Amino acid sequence: MLQIPLARLDIEPGHLVEWNLRSSRRRLPAPREEPGRSASFNQDKHFAVAQEAREVNDPLSSWIAITCELPGKLDRPALEAALLLFVRRHEVLRCEFRRLAGDLGCEVLGPDDIALECADVGISGSTAELRSYLADRFEKGIDTLSWPLLVMGAVVREHSSTVYLCFDHIVSDGMSMPNAVNDIETAYAALSRNGEAGLPAAGSYLDFGHEQRRRYLTLGADDDRLAYWKAFIARNGGFFPKFPLELGVEPGRTYPTVNESEKLLDDHEVGVLETRCRDAGGRLFMGLLAALAVSLRRSGGPGDYRCLMPVSERGRGSWTHSMGWFVNTMPLEFSVAEDKDFPEVLAGVRAGFTEMMRNIDIPFVKAWELLAPHHFKLRSWPFPVNFFSYMDFRKCPGGEHHPQWRPTMHVWASRSNGINFWFHRNATGLYVNSIYVDTEEARRTTTAFRRTLTGTVTAMARSGTL
Known part of the structure; x- marks a missing residue:
């Protein structure tokens, strides 16, 4: 993996397809009097900064993104299944954050409540135009204060495809990026052969954050x-x-x-x-x-x-x-x-x-x-x-x-x-x-x-x- 500016990404033009997360429920669960689980300290501070910036019209925003390559002609159903498995596998990606009584809580959609909606974006004309599109899409598509908190898509070509994903920091960190690549590449390879993804267990960050808050909330x-x-x-x-x-x-x-x-x-x-x-x-x-x-x-x-x-x-x-x-x-x-x-x-x-x-x-x-x-x-x-x-x-x-x-x-x-x-x-x-x-x-x-x-x-x- 190489960490570089998006403006330096070596990516060939192709046909852009994106998958938007949708809830099969009409809306997320109604807020409780108390949140089900507390967000982590990192998430709470990040969310608070985003709220304050929105209130004073401060153009403060950020994101973390990845790309990876799939060789050969794209098996589109297998990629869509791999992306859906990825979101269902990681609870934090199905989470909306709500502040209630001063505490930032997490309301989570169940794995079976998640669906993907495919959008045909069209053909990119050049590498420069594609980079410009992705930069604009990531900036406008990632909003700390609203779900979903990721963007998913692919640049499809005759003999290869480039998968791209972008996340808000509230659901990811630098070490999460190789995990996302590994999940999607491994699942796609298996599903394109009609096999099982066979991914190792992955604990929920929401459990980690909730326990951290419980342990240190009264620290003086x-x-x-x-x-x-x-x-x-x-x-x-x-x-x-x-x-x-x-x-x-x-x-x-x-x-x-x-x-x-x-x-x-x-x-x-x-x-x-x-x-x-x-x-x-x-x-x-x-x-x-x-x-x-x-x-x-x-x-x-x-x-x-x-x-x-x-x-x-x-x-x-x-x-x-x-x-x-x-x-x-x-x-x-x-x-x-x-x-x-x-x-x-x-x-x-x-x-x-x-x-x-x-x-x-x-x-x-x-x-x-x-x-x-x-x-x-x-x-x-x-x-x-x-x-x-x-x-x-x-x-x-x-x-x-x-x-x-x-x-x-x-x-x-x-x-x-x-x-x-x-x-x-x-x-x-x-x-x-x-x-x-x-x-x-x-x-x-x-x-x-x-x-x-x-x-x-x-x-x-x-x-x-x-």
């Missing part, structure tokens, strides 16, 4: 379990770690975004880097963190690196194959002082990560609400925040088939006040996708910083030095 600011966060805040000077380079943004403003992606290392080079990290007592993502932190320091940042890092909450149990927002975001810090060599910096990353994981249970949104209530009321983070994310798509369900399925992931946000980096690895190498504010200073800063980062990562791979 004086709870000892917040000690890690409080110590970080004391050293950092606030809840959010600032991105240390200048982006030319004004406080309280958001800006249109730039979405870029580039290859940092080929497969051989990233394999060498992984070996060097392992020999120094760490892992590849720790080496990337070290490279990012050192590059920021060389670009004018501080000698102590602090960031927010998303960490998967899926574990190795029933959530492995599930759709949902299984992400906690935690603070991480370590030193990149100039006198430290690569093994010393990597040791600091390892120690910082180990301490972070000891405190992983506290939900980010709950910590935010309790420890930075003045910022919690905002619709975005208060200023550019230092953010690091890494995924190895080779290790996801179905990852061994990605060279044949050619999956892509696309993250989009209409507006931002900072910069985000998503590092990811696949069978062809190491990549970084970045979304940042569209200002002249941010473009200059990001271009220069990427050169520094590329040089640092390359040096680490070639010689094991910073």
